[in-house]
Amino acid sequence: MTDELMDYDEVMARYDVVIGLEVHVELDTASKMWCGCTTAFGGDPNSHTCPVCLGLPGSLPVVNGEAVASAIRIGLSLGCEVAEWCRFARKNYFYPDMPKDYQLSQYDEPICFEGGVDVEVDGQSYHIPVERVHMEEDAGKNTHVGGLGRIQGADHSLVDYNRAGVPLMEIVTHPIWGTGGKAPQVARAYMSFLRDMMRALKVSQARMERGNMRCDANVSLMPKGSSELGTRTETKNVNSLRSVEAALTYEIRRQGAILGAGGRVRQETRMWNEAGYTTAGRSKEQAEDYRYFPEPDLVPVAPSREWVAELRASLPEEPGRRRARLQGEWGFTDLEMRDVNGTEGAIDLIEATVAAGATSGAARKWWCGELARRANEAEIPLEELAITAHQVAELQALVDGGTLTDKLARQVIDGVLAKEGTPGEVVEARGLAVVSDDGALGAAVDQVIAANPDVAQKIRDGKVQAAGALIGQVMKAMKGQADAAKVREIIMGKLS
Structure with a gap:
């Protein structure tokens, strides 16, 4: 130049x-x-x-x-x-x-x-x-x-x-x-x-x-x-x-x-x-x-x-008015709506995901976050990702129902994008459901407490914030499939 x-x-x-x-x-x-x-x-x-x-x-x-x-x-x-x-x-x-x-x-x-x-x-x-x-x-x-x-x-x-x-x-x-x-x-x-x-x-x-x-x-x-x-x-x-x-x-x-x-x-x-x-x-x-x-x-x-x-009567809602209407219906702040508008193709996908049963916040989280990142990495438009709005709504339903955490949900997305089936089918095939069984969680907690007696003593002494270290180790041992809230409850029950 x-x-x-x-x-x-x-x-x-x-x-x-x-x-x-x-x-x-x-x-x-x-x-x-x-x-x-x-x-x-x-x-x-x-x-x-x-x-x-x-x-x-x-x-x-x-x-x-x-x-x-x-x-x-x-x-x-x-x-x-x-x-x-x-x-x-x-x-x-x-x-x-x-x-x-x-x-x-x-x-x-x-x-x-x-x-x-x-x-x-x-x-x-x-x-x-x-x-x-x-x-x-x-x-x-x-x-x-x-x-x-x-x-x-x-x-x-x-x-x-x-x-x-x-x-x-x-x-x-x-x-x-x-x-x-x-x-x-x-x-x-x-x-x-x-x-x-x-x-x-x-x-x-x-x-x-x-x-x-x-x-x-x-x-x-x-x-x-x-x-x-x-x-x-x-x-x-x-x-x-x-x-x-x-x-x-x-x-x-x-x-x-x-x-x-x-x-x-x-x-x-x-x-x-x-x-x-x-x-x-x-x-x-x-x-x-x-x-x-x-x-x-x-x-x-x-x-x-x-x-x-006839053609004039067939015109759709003007895009600006539609965005304003959807922002009001979804309850998004101006900052959140700018995030949606700045993610090409997201507004249609979010609307379809909400229609399929997800909350607007959850739909925005997935399409403007994890899925937008994957589309950028693949250098394809968001709508060309091999996952549908209905599947994203199903994924969020599994999270809401306690079957998945957000971390596990990302692994489910891997499976859906790899054409392994619906979110439910991927969870079953990969064994990704959250473990909430008290017996299995209790055994994992016991092992972590035995391996970290100094941290356990701090919790007994009233330093409850130390529980985070044990929760993290239990989650690691359970490959992210433990219910973190349940793990915390079990740890505090054993050490209080």
Whole structure:
């Protein structure tokens, strides 16, 4: 990294920040935007293709109706107007992952337009004005072999067209003013809002690490007191909440240093490097450079007002309102709810676990603690752990009933994740139930007392806190399967 960076506080003192966000969301439709090929993730390269998504001559596209419905529901959730008539256009440019040499998209006639949402950062609300939601198709995937995995220095490149033609929604904001030094955090909050909204609508998994949702983050600076927008840069395909915030922070500091030295910011695309910096891409094209023209092979889309009304009636509870409602129902403090919100996927799993019979506190304990740790270690989303909400509720019931301690429950989780059965089946197969038999516990206590006469004498002399040492040894001897309260009771009974 060779860029000069200005101190962030100095940038804020000298310049106003304007950001804009273009968010691409892959839809969870069963088939692609223009053909019947599957949208399933993975598969052998180029196995989910046909003449349409390969752009072969003579092939004709047909609009995916479910994708149109999803686009309208997204637009309605963002407070947008829904067009009574719109059409598709050809966006002409060449990339090896676009087999037609153009992308089917929408240009001046989007399906949804002029909306907006509010997000909160540190207790302050910020308005995000949404310019448009438009439908298009995703590109394929380039893999650059050799070097550092980028085209620079690669030996050769491979192209997989499985993703080509997957339904893609682009959500574009107007310039966002007035965020000040909070601009990167506001962008992150907006991305988090969109991710939660897409999942609530059930239109996309919004898995940023898989590319289901990704952000092109625009930023420009203008001197304090100026009303003229500065030259912007666009950091492309940022694929995590943390990276959106970090990329904007870096670009703000980089542009500040250029302007502070009397230079000019170049309008260009930039790439985010997870090491913590951006690098130059290509000069940014204007709309006219793409030579848009109406797509002749697709009829216009004209959603009836009755259909739009039906889709509006089907919208789920807004994610922010849902979180507030669940916090009240669960009795969580703000700190506890931040813990839940900060654990991706936890809120749905906790709700399902509570519905299966567990208390909200117990559900939060497992999903935001032990299970979140295991998901992080396995580098998979929480919901992909091989344990269900019903099984977590069953596990907690065994703890509540005295069959397990929390320590033993963690061993049961090992068995469930290893596909050894339900929590009850794992307890039986591994012999993990708590031992509460007075005879077995009494024998273990006698052995520990005999082995530690000095500690036993302290307890007889009234130093009851010394009992902890004996309890620990009994628990160790019983491999953690003793009832600690029962052990304490037996020790005090023998030594009082």
